[in-house]
Amino acid sequence: MSTTTYVTSAPVTVQQTNYLTGQETQTTYITTGRAPPPPPPDVSVNVVIVNPGGRWSKTATKTGTAATFAFVCAGLDMAQGLGWNLNGNVATTLEFQYSWFIGFIIGAVVSALAVSFLPKMIFYGLGSIMNLIDAIIFVSAPYEYESILAARYLGGVGIGLITVPFIIHSAEISGSNSRGTCAALEQYGLSLGIAIQVIYDSQWAGDLGMAVNRVHGIFGIVFSAIALGSVTMAIESPIFYIRQNQEDKARASIRRLLDSWWTVERGNQAYEEAKLYVVEGTSQGVGEQVAESVMPFIKMLFFRCFVAFAMSLPLSYSIESSSYVYEGTAYAWPSIVFGALRLLGSLLTLVILDTVGRKFVSLLGLMCMAGLMLGMAGVYGDYVNILSPYYMRQVSNLGIALQFFAGIYVCSSSAYLGEAFPLRVKPFLIGLIVCVEQVIHIVVIATFTSATSEYFYNYFVIVGIILVVGLVAFAILMPETRGTTLRKAGERFRRVHDVMAY
Template sequence: MATDKYAPPDQHSCTAPDSSWLSRGHKNQPQWNALGAVSFILISGGMSLAWGAGFAVHSAHREELLMTSHMEVSWYAAATVGAVLGALCTHRLPLQPVYIFGSCLVLVSGILFLACHECPAAIITARYLDGLANGLVFVPAMATVGEISVRGMRGLLASTVEQLSCNTGILMQLLYTAVWQVDWNVTIAADQVHGVLSIVYGVVALALASTLCVESPVNLLLRSDEQQAVAALRHLQRPYMVTSETLIQLDEHKHYVATNREMSWWQSVRMGLPPLLKLLALRSLNALCLTLVVWSALYETAVQVATHYQAWPYVIFGVMRWCGCFCVLLLVDTTGRKKPTLFGCFSCGSFALAFATLFGRTPHMITALALLFSLQFFAGLGQTASAVYLTEAFPLAVKPHYVAVVYVIELFLRLIFCSFAPSPAGIVAYFYVLGGLSIAFFFLSIFCLPETRLTTLSEAQHKFSKWFNKDF
């Protein structure tokens, strides 16, 4: 029988499910522990994204954020630099020192927010540090998360580390924003709360990076250190011993490295172009669902529904986005990645078009607000699988560089639409465009987006390299 060069020997030997989902979660928990530091750094990044997207009306620097570009640009510029550095470090340097350095940057950023909350220069510096930390860890984490996890948990791990963490940070930002919106009699400034939370995230991330970080087995195999690769695999599953399953995973990784080493640099570049374009389109929609325009739409709609614009619209907005992401987490390795992505994008586009139609019509503002909340739910739902696609899609030689390209383009789009306050007509046009792009992506993705659940990295990479994939 002919063999598929993308399928390693005994490729189905380690796909049999354990007795329960909980037992599998317990067995594979060390894989999450290895990336726990990244999760907390990205929670801090989610707060900074929301802070720069308008959800900082409580801040003493709100006017400066809108009137001057430096405070706004700082986080995105530093994250871009961090992504470039992260791409250069991935598969060249060990992961642990990168994660430790990123954790320290978040910690210092939180200290600046807490101690110098009235000083604009200190806030700008803090945003630079937090952005650098997020860009620095995002690329190596997304490039290696699929190498650290077993195939049956890859979707859950990647989506939790990136999407759930970022949406948790957004939710935290909106929750404490809500507290200050209702004018509670407190002595601590809201920006100081941002600092306290960042300090907590930085300390926890530093502790996890220092004690539980495990190197990517693929990274070690690239250095021809098979013994350390076996040791890494041993520490990524309970019990901490070498089993037949460990050796099967080692064979998968060796096959993955060997397959990619057969390709030249230019072959890898060409093979990575189809997934690059697909993921640029998907992640661009993610960026467009949380910008200053979206905040302006929330504000303009909510003030006509709530007499004094109380805190609840912020809370519901953040909770809906977080719940949309959480609902998909447990499905990406069973139902798959493609179905939730298609359903989320189609629903998001439909609600965006409906909101644009109703926005500004006073008798229908409560309906428009409900549509905006629903849009955020389906934005979270539709983007959850994009995290695992990032770690599966690209050839090994160009993976960190293409992940960095996707991340930088996403940052650039967020920055463009966070740099000005739109008019009501601009909000309507924005949501019509968002809805149209989401629907167009839905129809194209039916034929172009692959389904990669329970595949090896080599198989997923091969599927993504094709322009058309009609599998579900």
């Protein structure tokens, strides 16, 4: 055997063994250079994906500011027509009470017909101007019945112009994890306005030297002016621009909504989701979408109309008359707590609607509302109890507690309305539902002729039973849409039943 040895300055990875004519020859390589570096160690890398939904939520909430302050004005006017005109400088006639609701219906019909073609900012601006004129009339002519009546009609038209566009807009500009909060600003604003009207109207003293209608107008001017100024902060929905074939504006809208969280990838994802929603919504005919909307419409018609029972003329008269019996005056502390708890319930729901979910929260509020109304009906069932300070204290406590749970219930309705219907028919069905809600208010006002124990009993037992039936139906039929896209939420609404509560 012969051996050949080579000395190299670089590593050699190949070793050869040759066999020549039966004689074994071995070749060996000796490396004198630097050894190769060791392989890199295994490193675990944790990738943290930051969800931009929180930032989207803040931007969408800022966009809804204009409408939110307008809804505060609406709460002031609505509460005034539902029994909280105790120190009124003009007569509280039947027309005075239902005038705002008729104006609302007119405005809602107009906005439902035009919202698909005009930017939302037009409705926000025009509605805020009408509310501002309404408030100015209250300040300048607080003792003139005809002027105040015209102002209430005008304010109703203004808020009707805002409501349908806002429900659609809030659903389109918010992310899947913030849509409930953004949409609930409608009912939160109404609750804030109701609380302000109830508290100052029940505590205002006539010797303070200022007409209570003028105070109403001052509040209206402040909130309307803020709403009008906030219109400049509003961002149009990218879905609206996509429907108008304006891709550049749609992408710019998405970039503004995402704000500092915007990246090319996130912007493209949001644009593609919005475009897919538009494509699916416009690829179907109106007749096909109407057929698909039958089940969602039935669900939302009853769900939203129950909101009318959360704040009504009999509830207001009940708290006023019961306070008078056991406190000796209607201008007592129960009215303050009545308004404050309504606001507190709405504020609490605003915070948890996208974490706990719409269905569980609304069912909890509805269950307690039904139980409390039936409890009030039980007290009024014995007609002599209306003269008892003890029993009227119990009625007052039940009515106060009911407002807290009413505030919890009502916020889910706004989110559900924005999610339930296909794109083409959405404004018309939302407009129809909110108009029916106002009709219920008008019917209750027209039929409530006297604050007697018999009427209270009939009203609370009938409404309480309706709410119990609705509770069972909603538990079976209503979907949970927390954390879903608009497309997915619409699919869930089209199911006949959906028992998932969380």
